Amino acid sequence: MSNNQEKKYWKKNLKYLAILLSIWFLVSFVFGILLVDELNTIRLGGFKLGFWFAQQGAIYVFVILIFVYIKLMNKLDKEFGFNEK
């Protein structure tokens, strides 16, 4: 494996991290905290939306984020031949 390959792999990894962590920040800190009052004017069934994000929604998204990350990285590892049998 060349040094160049390693650099490319790392760059792509960082890109994935930036995207996934932005979503992580958005659903918890933005939807659940900073914009909670604004979102609370919208209703999701029995919930106010901001409250729902803070006590339910953010957690669901966190779980999904990790599984998406696993999938993306497994694909990336294979692409660069860094996967282990």
Place this chain on the structure above:
Amino acid sequence: MSIQVWTWILVGITFTLYIGIAIWTRAGSTKEFYVAGGGVSPLANGLATAADWMSAASFISMAGLISFNGYDGSVYLMGWTGGYVLLALLLAPYLRKFGKFTVPDFIGDRYYSNVARSVAVFCALLVSFTYVAGQMRGVGLVFSRFLEVDINTGVIIGMVIVLFYAVLGGMKGITYTQVAQYCVLIFAFMVPAIFISIQMTGNPIPQLGFGGVDENGVYLLDKLDGLHKELGFSEYTSGSKTTLDVFLITAALMFGTAGLPHVIVRFFTVKRVVDARKSAGWALLFIAILYTTAPAIALFARTNLIETVSNQEYEKLPEWFNNWEKTGLIKFDDKNNDGRVQYVADASKNELIVDKDIMVLANPEIAGLPNWVIALVAAGALAAALSTAAGLLLVISASVSHDLIKKMINPNISEKGELIAARLSAVVAVCVAGYFGINPPDFVAATVALAFGLAAASFFPAIVLGIFSKRMNKEGAILGMTVGILLMLFYMMKFKFDWFGGGTKEDWWFGISPEGFGTVAMMANFIVSIIVSRFTPAPPKEVIEIVANIRIPSGAGEATH
């Protein structure tokens, strides 16, 4: 059968199970003792991590905290789950690739310095000891209420059990008992939640019952907001903390979670980098089951409590009220002598004080569920407390036998000698934890929440910079960790223990609570680390190669000394 008989039966069965597993999986080498031989499957590791992580606080206290704080309780829900995203994306895979036994191992090698290693050992011990004392106290509390033994006897029974499987089995024993403990605790948490959700909303899934309607077609959340308004409490679905503080506390809990040594070491126990990622995913999924149910329980319990006691005649209250009054966790004082319970926000008129810790434990009784369900909750609470205590004790014993003795004091110690040292330090650690469980110093309750601030302020920046910056050197990391932890300790002591002149809420810097200050101390750590590293020599070539190596997942091999 009575609650007590049921509790003895269920606690007896689960404890026998844990001891059986411990005998079956005892550790024969240091590698098995520290990292379970490095061959745990991702699914088993996910289950073990979830049990390791969910402590007496998650099981017993959290739903109660949310119940009394409403929206403000969200900080725990987001904080204690969001940290896993950081763990999975920023730490776990790389630390697994690095492939050592402990967190101070990584800090010491990556920063090529025994000073850095010592600072890390100090932080690991500080964080773990404050945390473990609370667990032993939780064990004692459950024993005293459900089995009516003395709280101290309860702590000692818990100590003997943990001692048995942690000392005998090390990480290997702990891992497989934690798998069993997760099953016990999640079953114990979900069964009453499902029952109560059906009772109150007709929906068996608590997460949906949370947004459900009562028998009159009113949304439960709206109903509770209404009840709160009537009694003068602040609205359940909006908070009373400032936005800045909620933001910072959530962040401190997230970064702290990602920096807790007993959670991080769990990722050393799997075979490959891929498995480390997978186990983080499984772990959060298993944790999320409890964490999305807890706020539903909080809502049900709060509504139930208010409807059962508010303005009711004291003489006609159900039996559970008296049971819990005996423990001192519910207090009723008939101030206006009308024989009724006035439960209101105004402190001068309020006649009822309910300890938040009993909401989960008393909930099945309040909802009138069968005795075996109530006993099950006791067994689940014990599983949660014991699994976390064991994980913490392992970190403490590994810090002493591996990081201090093997790596610094006596590098020539034999494999056998190190294993004996590991077991001995586990014994000492259990005794110290038990002592604090029996004689809880006031600061324990205050510091358990702050352990997260300490972990965020010390480990998180050092580890993340160690992976993501090749330029980060020992000077930067050591100074950063020192500044971070001292700043956090200072703020905590000033505002929690009244040292350094003390101070009240009004004196908080920018209105930031000590719980939220971990985020500020962490930022200080990052800034100091980065600035100092720019003005001091770059790390040696071998270290830069280590960093390049841990970024590539293949060839993780086995964890070695």
